[in-house]
Amino acid sequence: MFVYEGHWSGPVSVGCVAGDAESYILFCDFFDRVIESHHGHKITSQTPESDFNYDNLKGGDDLDRSYAVRCEVSVVRGVEDFCFPTHCSRGERRQLLTLARKALQRLEEEEALPGRLLLLQDLSPEQQRELNLNSPSASQLRIGVARDWPDARAVWSVCTDGGLVVWINMDDHLRLVSTRDDANITEAFKCLYVNLQKLQKFYGELRHPFTWKQQLGWVSSSPADVGTGLRISVHLKLQHLPQHNRLQDVLKRLRICMDTTESPALYAVSNAATFGLSEVALTQLVLDGVKLLVAMEMRLEGGGDIEELVPTQK
Numbered sequence: 001m002f003v004y005e006g007h008w009s010g011p012v013s014v015g016c017v018a019g020d021a022e023s024y025i026l027f028c029d030f031f032d033r034v035i036e037s038h039h040g041h042k043i044t045s046q047t048p049e050s051d052f053n054y055d056n057l058k059g060g061d062d063l064d065r066s067y068a069v070r071c072e073v074s075v076v077r078g079v080e081d082f083c084f085p086t087h088c089s090r091g092e093r094r095q096l097l098t099l100a101r102k103a104l105q106r107l108e109e110e111e112a113l114p115g116r117l118l119l120l121q122d123l124s125p126e127q128q129r130e131l132n133l134n135s136p137s138a139s140q141l142r143i144g145v146a147r148d149w150p151d152a153r154a155v156w157s158v159c160t161d162g163g164l165v166v167w168i169n170m171d172d173h174l175r176l177v178s179t180r181d182d183a184n185i186t187e188a189f190k191c192l193y194v195n196l197q198k199l200q201k202f203y204g205e206l207r208h209p210f211t212w213k214q215q216l217g218w219v220s221s222s223p224a225d226v227g228t229g230l231r232i233s234v235h236l237k238l239q240h241l242p243q244h245n246r247l248q249d250v251l252k253r254l255r256i257c258m259d260t261t262e263s264p265a266l267y268a269v270s271n272a273a274t275f276g277l278s279e280v281a282l283t284q285l286v287l288d289g290v291k292l293l294v295a296m297e298m299r300l301e302g303g304g305d306i307e308e309l310v311p312t313q314k
Contacts, residue, residue: 014034014223014224017223018084018086018219018221018222019083019087021080021213034223035226040255041276048227048228048278051279052193054189054280057185057284059288063183063185063287066237069181070181071232073188073230074176075229075230076173077218078173078221079210079211080209082095082208084172085145085169086221090152096152096168097152099203099208101117102206103199103206104199107202113164115157115158117154119154120153120154152168152169164192164195172220178192185232185234225274227273232271236297238265239301241297244300250310254288255273257272269293270286271286
């Protein structure tokens with residue numbers, strides 16, 4: 001996990017990781033407190049709500065392109081019967097790569113996707129840079145995720161609209177990412193979940209389903225990703241709003257976070273939690289929040305005040 005420091009409510013580390021799925025059961029007194037504190041949602045005996053129906057999204061295809069320049073929707077999944085990357089052995093990691101190869105090959109065949117699987121150990125430094133691959137961070141080394149790097153790490157990508165990429169044995173067993181330069185969140189969400197559900201079916205048929213816990217939903221190594229494992233990020237061009245003294249309060253009320261990027265005046269806005277709301281509800285939360293931030297930026301551009309636009313506390 002990473003800690004981001006700055007003026008705004010950027011993503012915050014939960015300070016711990018799980019070695020395997022059973023850790024959430026064996027050490028529930030500890031992990032439940034961490035999860036409830038981080039996500040702001042009480043764990044109950046009820047099964048977490050789930051909704052993959054992208055038709056229920058409203059306004060995901062009409063963000064103002066003058067401000068919204070890119071979007072990314074990603075999801076993490078753990079695989080049953082294997083330790084998480086923080087604790088898995090070299091043999092387990094290689095088995096996970098074999099499973100991913102089989103499942104992705106079926107995805108290519110049944111969906112006619114022109115995908116390619118690239119092993120990190122076969123990539124040149126230049127190829128790794130093109131794929132935005134960095135050397136393991138100090139945090140990854142410290143928690144064991146980078147053990148035996150780059151053995152059995154791989155990336156699968158398909159060059160079509162939606163920019164689908166699957167990371168294997170990186171920070172989690174699997175991370176699916178759909179990126180769009182037109183900031184069409186609905187299409188990115190659709191691409192991600194259509195292919196995720198296919199992979200879920202294939203992994204089940206391989207007798208290694210994705211890891212699910214009755215009270216938590218989908219679980220992986222980080223308590224910050226339980227529930228849906230879903231992250232929605234929109235890159236916004238903002239000049240005035242980042243300097244406003246009410247921004248931190250606004251972000252907290254909208255339950256979203258904002259962080260700087262490598263580009264000046266370009267900020268990444270994303271969901272603060274993954275647990276407590278369905279996939280569609282989380283995505284809608286970010287969409288509505290982004291639209292309000294854009295409205296505030298436009299108001300400030302015109303010399304106006306944003307006070308009446310500040311939402312009531314949720």
